[in-house]
Amino acid sequence: MLGCLFGAKPRISESPPIRPAELKGDPRMGMVTQFFIVASIEVGNTTTKCILTATNMKDGSTRILNKTVKMTRDVRKPKPNERIFGSTLSGVSLTRESIAELVRDTLLEAHEAVNLDIKTDLDFAVRSTGVVAGFSSPHEVGEFIKALADGCLMAGIPPKKMVPAMSIDNVPARFRDHTLIDKIVFNGAVGGVLPPLGSTGVEIVANEMEGE
Numbered sequence: 691m692l693g694c695l696f697g698a699k700p701r702i703s704e705s706p707p708i709r710p711a712e713l714k715g716d717p718r719m720g721m722v723t724q725f726f727i728v729a730s731i732e733v734g735n736t737t738t739k740c741i742l743t744a745t746n747m748k749d750g751s752t753r754i755l756n757k758t759v760k761m762t763r764d765v766r767k768p769k770p771n772e773r774i775f776g777s778t779l780s781g782v783s784l785t786r787e788s789i790a791e792l793v794r795d796t797l798l799e800a801h802e803a804v805n806l807d808i809k810t811d812l813d814f815a816v817r818s819t820g821v822v823a824g825f826s827s828p829h830e831v832g833e834f835i836k837a838l839a840d841g842c843l844m845a846g847i848p849p850k851k852m853v854p855a856m857s858i859d860n861v862p863a864r865f866r867d868h869t870l871i872d873k874i875v876f877n878g879a880v881g882g883v884l885p886p887l888g889s890t891g892v893e894i895v896a897n898e899m900e901g902e
Contacts, residue, residue, distance in 0.1 A: 708754065710755070713727075713811075723746055724868070726814070727744050727745075727755065727806070727811055728812075728814045728815070729816070730816045731797055731818075733789060733834075734819065735762065737762060738759070738762050738765075739760070742801070742806070760792070762778055763780050767783070768783050773785060786833050786836060786840065787837075789837035789840075794845045797845040808846050809847075812847065813862070815842055819835070839852065855871060858872050
């Protein structure tokens with residue numbers, strides 16, 4: 691009992707939130723801070739979520755802007771002309787079109803909740819999936835990754851905001867003073883990983899960021 695009262699206490703880390711109004715700053719006072727806004731969209735076995743973060747380009751701090759969570763099992767049922775390529779742990783059938791629509795709706799809802807325009811305010815989008823239960827081939831994983839990309843495009847995110855910048859010309863003008871990309875030389879792949887084996891013995895990676 692005394693050990694619980696006077697012993698070591700856990701240290702809980704919590705990401706500080708940021709209000710949408712703080713992103714605009716106060717132009718009247720000459721206080722306009724650049725924020726790099728990122729949307730992380732993930733479709734998992736249980737939930738589908740979009741987390742919006744804003745990084746202060748002046749001090750490097752990152753804060754949570756919004757988080758929208760949906761249940762993956764609520765994805766719409768496949769239509770007659772759609773091909774089922776996999777399923778979740780709970781047995782929910784998945785098609786490329788249904789996943790794309792789920793991703794689109796989650797992204798739009800996350801941005802609308804904080805009054806952001808996904809086409810003009812968002813700077814980058816990260817996609818990943820943890821749905822591996824029903825996948826048995828690289829083709830099925832590929833269809834899922836394509837569905838994630840389709841959903842982002844349907845939401846209004848251009849392809850250039852889904853891939854990293856390879857030169858200073860690909861960096862938005864307002865962020866060029868904060869990048870070191872001109873001091874980095876990239877001449878090809880510098881590392882790699884061996885993907886895990888699926889149930890059929892074939893190497894597959896369902897997480898797109900790890901796969902790339």
